[in-house]
Amino acid sequence: AGRLYTEEDPLVILSSSSLKPAVTNSSSAWIVQFYSSWCGHCIQYSGTWKSLAQDVRDWRPAVGVAVLDCAQEENYDVCKEFNIKFYPTFKVSSVRQLLIDVLQNHTELDRPERCPPLRPHRSAELLPLLGQRSDHFTAVIVEEPESYVGREVILDLLQFSGVEVKRAVSSELPLLDALNITVLPSIYLLQPNGTHTHLHSEKPQRFFFSSLLRSLPGVARQSSSSVPVPVDVQQQSSEPWREFDRSLVYLADLESGLHYLLRVELASHSTLEGAELQVFKDFVTLVAKLYPGGGSVVKLMETLSDWLLTLPLPKIPYQAVLDLVDNKMRISGAYLGAELRWVGCQSSRAGLRGYPCSLWTLFHVLTVQHDARPDALDNTGLEADSAPVLQVMRRYIRTFFGCQECGRHFEAAAASGLKSVHNPEEQLLWLWQQHNAVNTRLAGSLSEDPLFPKAPWPSASVCPSCHEERNGVHVWNRDGVLLFLRRHYGAANLSPRYAATPPPAPRPAPPGAPPRSDPGWEGGGTGGEDGGDGGDGGGRAGLWILGVGFNSVDMSLCVLLYVSSCLFLMLLFFFFRVRSRRWRLTRSRLLV
Ligand SMILES: Cc1cc2nc3c(=O)[nH]c(=O)nc-3n(C[C@H](O)[C@H](O)[C@H](O)COP(=O)(O)OP(=O)(O)OC[C@H]3O[C@@H](n4cnc5c(N)ncnc54)[C@H](O)[C@@H]3O)c2cc1C
Structure with a gap:
């Protein structure tokens, strides 16, 4: 079952493995909502999508309504391939009309096999039918060109035998004259016995027209067994619950958030250029300078930042960024875990919290770090x-956050509110206040x-x-809040528990080694002990010689120094040899 959608819903839940088999060479068209189960708007919107699926249920031979959750790890690649960047919202009626436009705009050649022609018929095609006998009813809906009613009724009756629906538009004057049609839309019925009559409907609307036609004698729903429904193979993995302390902030959440941001959210942008590239550069610089701990994540972000700043390229392929994030260059001590391990951001039900929670947390941590080290962003x-x-x-x-509606709200708040922020202290308070405004707005919502x-x-x-x-009214104590935020999101309150890149375990000191002041995880870990795939834990690349630790950079420098010293000595040797020969020659000439 999907997270926001279940098998009981009148739609198909797709995954990376079932999407292509379902839609490629399908006899029907498909409308697939790529959503993200963490996105509050997608959660709110799921009811609308279900209503749409219910509304066009009978159109199933012509069009399938489906969903695919881009927040599921196994679906990342397919969402990237389909270039899904944002998760939009629609009204049922507008999506239904969009569906019709899509179905109608197929050329005759690539029209899905089971999709009926939706174009209007000409008078010359319809008038000869008057008076003809047939084995079924033919309904003619005459309407204004921009009306969708005729096409909706055609699709509504798609699975019914005994009746065929055709449409014509008001410009077909010979037809209007022949059938004496004065009101639009109108429905006209050609009976099997060759007679024809105007059908009286309570209201000239889709629902009434469709109901009338379905109630005609001999009109019955066909068996739907011929409609292929792909079997979804998507399995929801239920994450084990991680015990945690709500008074702490977990590095695992920050790292998982960065992993999602860099490897999933950004992946839908195949190249970064112009303003997008600048936004990304600024984000990387910010994290490199302010992410607390100075560990392997900082090393990775610093490497990424240096690389972005030194390369004056106007356009960067995302793959190059990914190679650096995956540390393909095997830079010692640079590493970012490649999995989601939510701790403080885990949820009681799959699909809630996670990434947006980690993003808030990350930026709260960064505002507090900036408040503690205002010079960190100098130069x-x-x-x-x-x-x-x-x-x-x-x-x-x-620019990048997948929840477009959230982005709009945040932008509106920032545009009006950031003018009043003048220093790091006001900055961290503003974010706290803004986050609370969002909490209040979303309280009790489906997300x-x-x-x-x-709350x-x-x-x-x-x-x-x-x-x-104060005077019986609740107010926030500004100083109390400030103190609390500084402590809660401060470096000392960050727990390395569950982090994919834990601080390096203290190395057993070799005999005779000088006592080493353990930097701990805060003082600059050099990468995980379990470097993971692609990670090059700095701890493993080193060597101990005579009680002194060397990492791979030190070793490379040693080799370089050794080779250049050898070259230098050889040069000296040849220089003096040539000189002594010359000197001997000059001396022998003088003697002669
Ligand atoms: C910038 C941004 C804008 C968003 N806008 C929307 C939106 O418009 N509509 C929508 O549906 N969803 C929006 N979201 C998502 C939504 O705010 C939540 O992140 C999401 O629903 C997950 O909620 P949560 O329970 O994990 O708590 P979150 O709100 O994500 O909070 C995460 C953690 O931060 C701490 N926290 C809570 N409040 C504060 C605070 N005031 N100050 C500091 N720390 C706090 C708590 O420990 C909490 O567990 C937005 C997310 C972001 C990052």
Whole structure:
């Protein structure tokens, strides 16, 4: 079963393995909603999509309605291939009309086999039918050219035998005259015995026309067994619950968020150029400078940032970025885990929380880091802004964040609110306030996880000093909130538990080695002990000689120095040899 959709819904749940077999060379057209189960709007919208599927259920031979969850790891590649960047919203009626346009605009050659022709008929095609006997009813709907009613009724009756529906438009004057049609849309019925009559409908609407035709004698639904429905093979993996402490922030969430952002969200942009490239560069710089801990993630982001800044290319293929993120160059100590391990952002039900939760968390951490180290962004080009973290976040959300509606809301808030942010302190408070505004707006919505209800944060039980009552009215205590945010999102409160790149375990000191001050995970881990696929844990690439540790860069420098010293000595040797020969020659000439 899908996450927002189940097998009971009147639609098909597709996955990477069933999408292509279902839609390629299909006898019907397909409308597939690529959604993301973490996207609040997709959750809100799922009801609409189900209504649409229900609404056009009888059109099934001509068109299949399906969904595919791009937030599922196994579907990443197919969403990338289909270039899915954002998850839009529609109204049922507009999607239904869009469907009709798509179905009608197929040329005769590539029209799906079971899709009926939807073009209007000419008077010359219809008038000869009057008075003719037949084995079935023929309904003629005459309507304005822009009306969808006729096409909707044709599709509604697609699975019914005993009646054929045709449409004509109001410009067919000979037909209008012959049938004496004065009101549009109208429905005219040609009976099997050759007579014809105007059908009286309560209202000139799709539902009434379709119902009338379905109730005609001998009109019956055909067996639907001939309609192939692909069997979905998608299995939902149920993640094991990870015990965690709500008072901590987990590095595993930050890393999983970065993994999703860099390897999934960005992957739908096959090349980065212009403003997009600049937004990405700024984001990477920001993370490289402010991500706490100085560990392998920072090393990776620094490498990426250096590479982006030193290459003056106007356009960068995403694959090149991915190669660096996957550390194909095997740079020692640079690594970002390639899996999702939600901890503080895990959910009680599949499909909720996860990525958007991690993105909020990441930016809260970055605002607090910037507040602690305001000089960290010096000489990056970002320092001139009074709210650099928020500006980068704003541009990232606007440009790349998959939830387009969220981006619109955030942009509107930033456009009006960021003018009042003048320093790092106001910056972290603004983000807190904005996040609370979103919480309030979404409280009780379908995207809410009952285990993590959306409410003004932090609650009075978590931070009593954040709350006050003035004249019987609740108010936030600004200083209390500031203190709480600095502590909660501060480097000292980040837990490495469950992280894919844990801090390096203290290396057993070799005999005679000088006591080493353990930098711990905060002081600059050099990569995971379990480097994982593609990761080159810095800890493993080194060598201990006489109690001194050398990493692979040190070793390469040694080799370089050794080779250049040898060359230098050889040069000296040849230089003196040539000189001594010359000297001997000159001396022997003088003696002669
Ligand atoms: C920029 C942005 C805009 C979004 N806009 C929308 C939108 O318009 N509509 C929509 O449906 N979804 C939106 N989302 C997603 C939505 O806000 C949630 O992220 C998502 O529903 C997951 O909710 P959650 O329960 O994990 O908590 P989240 O709201 O994601 O919060 C994650 C964690 O942050 C902490 N936290 C909560 N509130 C605060 C706060 N005020 N300050 C600091 N920390 C806090 C808590 O520990 C919480 O568990 C947006 C996400 C982002 C990143």
